[in-house]
Amino acid sequence: MPVLNEEDSLSAAVATILAQDYEGQREVVLALGPSEDGTNEIARALAADDPRIVVVDNPAGDTPTGLNLAVARTRHPVIIRVDAHSELTPDYAAAGVEVLRTTRAANVGGLMVARGRTPFQRAAARAYMSPVGLGGPAYHSGDAAQEAESAYLGVFRREVFDELGGFDPTLRRGQDWELNLRIREAGGRIWFDPHLQVTYWPRTSWKKIAQQFRATGIWRAELIRRHGAKNSLRYFAPPLLVLGLAAAGLEALAQLSGTTRRWPKFLRRFTSLVYVAPAGYVLGLLAEVARARDLGLRERAWYLAILPTMHLCWGAGFLRGLLRGAGTTADRSR
Known part of the structure; x- marks a missing residue:
């Protein structure tokens, strides 16, 4: 989990991971960026209370760098990417591992279920889930299991990182799509299953939505320039x-x-x-x-x-x- 300025949501996000109905071993690796609020203090307190939680420092604060640092500290054959502003359903890990097994995919993702607490955030959540809003990828509005171009977050086989080198640290946005492109080019399969669901909390103000989508558009253009x-x-x-x-x-x-x-x-x-x-x-x-x-x-x-x-x-x-x-x-x- 890459973490930056998430003091309001970090504890709940970690709690949904630790509460997974999964019989196997697990660990939670938090890559801590240079947060300006109390996020890092919360993260270190969580790690002190539970040996399954590990923290690594990510001074650059970039998501792909943090993800790669976190993956390097993991020990298990399945890597599940999560975000600090997302919450998993209790069966997410078990279901993801089972889909990896049955589909023989390299990466599995599910539905991003956007939700809101305020009128603004609920409206933003509706825009995220609507084909008229973000549209396109199955993980925004898909309803049938299928092969996919990319995946939201992702349940990965460890071989993806061992063989392909992880996320591109030069991409501050769109690093998921780029890694999934390399997986497909290497002959791997990306699979979408709507039974895998992650609650996503959108930005909380008009200004933040505008900032987010401007940056996303800039980085998508960078991917167009490269690919x-x-x-x-x-x-x-x-x-x-x-x-x-x-x-x-x-x-x-x-x-x-x-x-x-x-x-x-x-x-x-x-x-x-x-x-x-x-x-x-x-x-x-x-x-x-x-x-x-x-x-x-x-x-x-x-x-x-x-x-x-x-x-x-x-x-x-x-x-x-x-x-x-x-x-x-x-x-x-x-």
Whole structure:
């Protein structure tokens, strides 16, 4: 478990691991980054109270570095990646090991079940689980066991790390996808099973959601730069949306300023088509919010704000990363 600034959730996350209904031996290795709250004190107190808990220092604070340091301290043939802001179901470890055995997969993942405690967080959770929100990967909304491109967190065979060298420390985001790509290229199988479920608590404010998705978009662009066509075409939808909205904005300014009156008639008709995509997008958002009947009025309002925030911040970040690379961009929303 890589840990950074998680004082509010660390104890509960560790408790769900220790409470696993699993007959075999287990250990919990916490990779402690340079937290600015009381996280590290909590982690060391937990380790002092239970010999199954081990802590390792991760001064860089980067997730892939912390994961590799933690894996290096483990002793068992199965490695289960967990996060400090996630909670496992009681049978997660046992079920994951059984799926590894029956499918002969190299890595197994399950469904990321987003939940919220506040109206904002519940709306964010709905966006995470909706195909209109994050979409794409089975672990956000899948309902059938299947081979997958990647996995949320992951239950790994140790051979993955012995043979492939673990997570790429130069990737601050998207390191899971990149490792799963190398697994598939080496002939291994990634398997999704919806019976494996992890509770995920989204960011708690609009600003943090915006920061998270901007950083995610930047690092996805970095993966596009490195691995090109091995990425799904769905990753290009948010940046195309951003470009479409920008084009519509420029067209509107041109019309308001009277510039378009000097253009040929056929050109005016052509450029006016830029409004079609933004209008369709807005109607799609309104339809999605109308379908969210399980949300209260306040939650629907947040849902309507969160969906375009996710899309546009991700898309803008992607365009920035595509042009300039990710560099040292970090997600500071936690």
